[in-house]
Amino acid sequence: MPQLDSGGGGAGGGDDLGAPDELLAFQDEGEEQDDKSRDSAAGPERDLAELKSSLVNESEGAAGDAGVPGAGAGAHGEAEVGAEALGREHTSQRLFPDKLPESLEDGLKAPECTSGMYKDTVYSAFNLLMHYPPPSGAGQHPQPQPPLHNKASQPSHGVPQLSPLYDHFSSPHPTPAPADISQKQVHRPLQTPDLSGFYSLTSGSMGQLPHTVSWPSPPLYPLSPSCGYRQHFPAPTAAPGAPYPRFTHPPLMLGSGVPGHPAAIPHPAIVPSSGKQELQPYDRSLKAQADSKAEKEAKKPTIKKPLNAFMLYMKEMRAKVIAECTLKESAAINQILGRRWHALSREEQAKYYELARKERQLHMQLYPGWSARDNYGKKKRRSREKHQESNSDNSLHYS
DNA sequence: ATACCTTTGAAGTCC
DNA sequence: GGACTTCAAAGGTAT
Numbered sequence: 001m002p003q004l005d006s007g008g009g010g011a012g013g014g015d016d017l018g019a020p021d022e023l024l025a026f027q028d029e030g031e032e033q034d035d036k037s038r039d040s041a042a043g044p045e046r047d048l049a050e051l052k053s054s055l056v057n058e059s060e061g062a063a064g065d066a067g068v069p070g071a072g073a074g075a076h077g078e079a080e081v082g083a084e085a086l087g088r089e090h091t092s093q094r095l096f097p098d099k100l101p102e103s104l105e106d107g108l109k110a111p112e113c114t115s116g117m118y119k120d121t122v123y124s125a126f127n128l129l130m131h132y133p134p135p136s137g138a139g140q141h142p143q144p145q146p147p148l149h150n151k152a153s154q155p156s157h158g159v160p161q162l163s164p165l166y167d168h169f170s171s172p173h174p175t176p177a178p179a180d181i182s183q184k185q186v187h188r189p190l191q192t193p194d195l196s197g198f199y200s201l202t203s204g205s206m207g208q209l210p211h212t213v214s215w216p217s218p219p220l221y222p223l224s225p226s227c228g229y230r231q232h233f234p235a236p237t238a239a240p241g242a243p244y245p246r247f248t249h250p251p252l253m254l255g256s257g258v259p260g261h262p263a264a265i266p267h268p269a270i271v272p273s274s275g276k277q278e279l280q281p282y283d284r285s286l287k288a289q290a291d292s293k294a295e296k297e298a299k300k301p302t303i304k305k306p307l308n309a310f311m312l313y314m315k316e317m318r319a320k321v322i323a324e325c326t327l328k329e330s331a332a333i334n335q336i337l338g339r340r341w342h343a344l345s346r347e348e349q350a351k352y353y354e355l356a357r358k359e360r361q362l363h364m365q366l367y368p369g370w371s372a373r374d375n376y377g378k379k380k381r382r383s384r385e386k387h388q389e390s391n392s393d394n395s396l397h398y399s
Numbered sequence: 400a401t402a403c404c405t406t407t408g409a410a411g412t413c414c
Numbered sequence: 415g416g417a418c419t420t421c422a423a424a425g426g427t428a429t
Contacts (some may be wrong), residue, residue: 134410269422305422310407315423330424331405337407356408372410376420 270301303370306363309352
């Protein structure tokens with residue numbers, strides 16, 4: 001587990017909210033990277049690499065052999081990794097067999113999508129993004145800190161960052177780094193030191209907070225209409241002088257365009273229930289009924305899952321990939337991002353794992369009763385219900 | 400209008 | 415406990 005392995009302080013199990021698979025992922029990642037860094041790959045790995053390069057060559061051949069800079073078959077490293085994003089190792093998984101290669105070839109041809117792909121995008125982006133404050137009294141803290149902190153190599157440039165958490169990490173007054181990740185802190189204490197700076201969670205905690213960290217950067221969850229921030233946040237227990245007991249996310253409030261009216265901006269994980277308003281008020285009672293139903297639905301917003309590390313990474317890097325590769329199809333972009341994700345170093349991935357872990361913690365604190373089960377099967381259930389509804393409607397009509 | 404595609408990770412369900 | 419399923423984001427595409 002990347003954020004936990006410093007000093008082998010106990011991989012934390014599942015209680016630290018770290019994904020049990022993270023270690024595996026990093027192991028695989030490391031091997032993959034080793035393979036990339038090493039020229040000699042043995043066994044199936046080599047076969048895979050050959051397959052990859054053959055696919056890359058195939059793609060290049062389609063693009064013409066007129067010297068695609070940086071994408072040469074012999075070029076190891078960034079360009080090759082980028083090309084791997086294009087020539088999938090699994091041909092069966094190739095996306096948009098007709099379109100993707102073309103668009104990706106564009107990416108290959110485009111300098112901004114090759115040479116800049118990893119130098120200017122990923123690594124610099126990480127340098128800009130993540131700046132973990134050194135744990136206060138780092139020497140006293142045997143807590144697992146991700147081995148990602150190398151201030152010398154990752155200076156803070158003070159560049160706008162993409163998520164509140166990112167911003168938090170580079171805040172001039174950062175809250176202490178997670179004091180203890182691996183230790184059991186999952187019993188939702190509502191006051192973990194590392195999160196108190198992100199959100200003020202309870203009225204009681206409000207008074208304890210010295211200040212609320214401000215995030216000038218865009219919120220982690222965009223305030224796009226598609227995310228549905230019209231719903232009112234579940235009414236928290238307000239304390240005097242604490243106007244936003246549970247939701248004190250300055251950017252979100254500012255983003256509302258209604259300063260001082262934060263209640264209209266719920267946490268981004270909350271989206272309105274997807275149920276359409278079936279209000280057909282034929283009479284007052286019916287309308288009242290519908291209103292109460294709508295109110296009930298409004299009180300029961302859909303709380304979405306917290307984003308995992310890769311989702312956070314995708315969310316952050318998507319725009320860059322789009323800009324570099326002039327791609328817009330999310331499926332293709334996600335493929336590239338998946339490759340880039342694997343190309344990231346452990347430290348770089350660890351940053352996102354850490355972010356995701358904090359997101360999960362925050363999510364748990366904001367919605368203590370929430371479970372992924374709440375949304376489980378909703379999508380398919382929706383379609384099934386629709387199907388059944390249509391069927392039942394038909395049966396009703398025919399009965 | 401909406402499901403699908405595509406990715407990884409987290410968490411759920413099922414056996 | 416392992417295998418499998420579902421959801422999270424995103425936006426173009428297909429139905």
